[in-house]
Amino acid sequence: MPEKSVLLVEDSTLTRFSSRRTLEEKGYLVDEAASGQEALVKARGKGEPYDLVILDIHLPGMDGLAVLENLKRLPEYRYVPVMVVTVESNAAVVKKAIDLGAVEYLCKPYLV
Numbered sequence: 001m002p003e004k005s006v007l008l009v010e011d012s013t014l015t016r017f018s019s020r021r022t023l024e025e026k027g028y029l030v031d032e033a034a035s036g037q038e039a040l041v042k043a044r045g046k047g048e049p050y051d052l053v054i055l056d057i058h059l060p061g062m063d064g065l066a067v068l069e070n071l072k073r074l075p076e077y078r079y080v081p082v083m084v085v086t087v088e089s090n091a092a093v094v095k096k097a098i099d100l101g102a103v104e105y106l107c108k109p110y111l112v
Helices: 013-025 036-045 064-073 091-100
Strands: 005-009 029-033 052-055 082-086 104-107
Touching: 005 013, 005 036, 013 029, 029 036, 036 052, 036 064, 052 064, 064 082, 064 091, 091 104
Parallel strands: 005 029, 005 052, 052 082, 082 104
Antiparallel strands: none
């Protein structure tokens, strides 16, 4: 079975480190982005789209909702699942993320 690739978009170094380690232990190939702009550059520059994008909402510069909206405009990311993992639990933000195409919304802190 080919390895699946994940783009992990998170501005917290510690959260990125622990999430990456957990994903890699499960056999995933993980690329990281610490900002929304960096995430879009990596997504556009990758030959094949990532199999999953894990996205924080609170990012420096462009927030996660804008990243999600821009990703879903790219034809190759139209059907790529995006999982939002964030501290933001506001119902309006959750609804907007789902409306923009997120397939899952998980609030931090969480236990792995």
